[in-house]
Amino acid sequence: MMLKTLITESVFLIVFCLLSHTEGETEIFCSSEPIISPCSSTVVLPCRLDPQQDATHTTVKWTQQDHVVHICKDGEDVAGEQTERFEGRTSLFSEGLRKGNLSLELSSLKLSDSGRYKCSFQDGSEEKSCHVALIVGRSEVIRSHDPIPAESGQDVILPCHLEPPFDVSTLTVEWRHNNTVVHKYRSSGDYPDVQHQKFKGRTSLFHDEMIHGNISLKLENITKDDAGIYTCFVPKLNCQVKRGNISLIVVSNDEETNKKAAGHQPRSSPEQPDKTQNSNGLYFGLGVAAVLLVVFAAVCLYKRNRLRRYRHEALPQKHGIIYKQSSMTNGHETDMMTSEE
Missing domain, CATH: 2.60.40.10 (Immunoglobulins)
Known part of the structure; x- marks a missing residue:
């Protein structure tokens, strides 16, 4: 009994020591x-x-x-x-x-x-x-290479992001149009005080998406004066491309309507044929007629000459017709009448 108790206590002590050593080792x-x-x-x-x-x-x-x-x-x-x-x-x-x-x-x-x-x-x-x-x-500012078209009075998004994407919510992001400040963001907030007057209240960034590198600009109620080149700039973006340019094309509603109407108008109609094409056809027809007339005259002249030669050579022999032949005798012309026997 005492031996069994001793063995049990020994085993317990060994396990406790092992556990204590394991728990203490970091x-x-x-x-x-x-x-x-x-x-x-x-x-x-x-x-x-x-x-x-x-x-x-x-x-x-x-x-x-x-x-x-x-x-x-x-x-x-x-x-x-x-x-x-x-x-x-x-x-x-x-x-x-x-x-x-x-x-x-x-x-x-x-x-x-x-x-x-x-x-x-x-x-x-x-x-x-x-x-x-x-x-x-290395990360770069990626912008649209194609011009962004829009109509006056509409809202437009100028797409721009960082690739590979990363959080830019703590950096400075600036949009410019020519030399004017369109929108400025810095240290998790917008700075409207430095914004040009004509853009105030019309611009915004997508703050919730900036943690994924989205720095696109939304421009509301655009006008013809908004057209041009926009620059997206991240000043503290080290060891990579810091800016990208985007072209915005703005057309008025009237211009867009005229362009669509002009796109469906046919070039010419049967009632109003092209004058240039008619003139060219007339000249071509006259030329062909002239050529045919010359050829016809030449053929007629050729047949007439051939007919004369034929009569001159063949009529005396075949029809016994008397013909007049002139000869010169002692300087006088003598008419000789000859007939075929």
């Missing part, structure tokens, strides 16, 4: 998949402790090769050791540190930010780390 995990984000955007590089552990009194360090990206000691950022090109662009989640969230937020991405990042966690003499890859892609 592991660090990063994303196994590369993080892909466009240039100028803000990205979060995930890193966490498992099981959760308060990391506010430890040292959290992010590096990229030999560059110090961010250091946090005892819940305070250490700016002096940070590499210059990362200054003002990095942060940790202070509330998240209490739950073991060591993720790094990196803003205003540049193409040079691409690479392999190391997240390190140091508690006393123990240090653990993991790696995550970041790929920064």
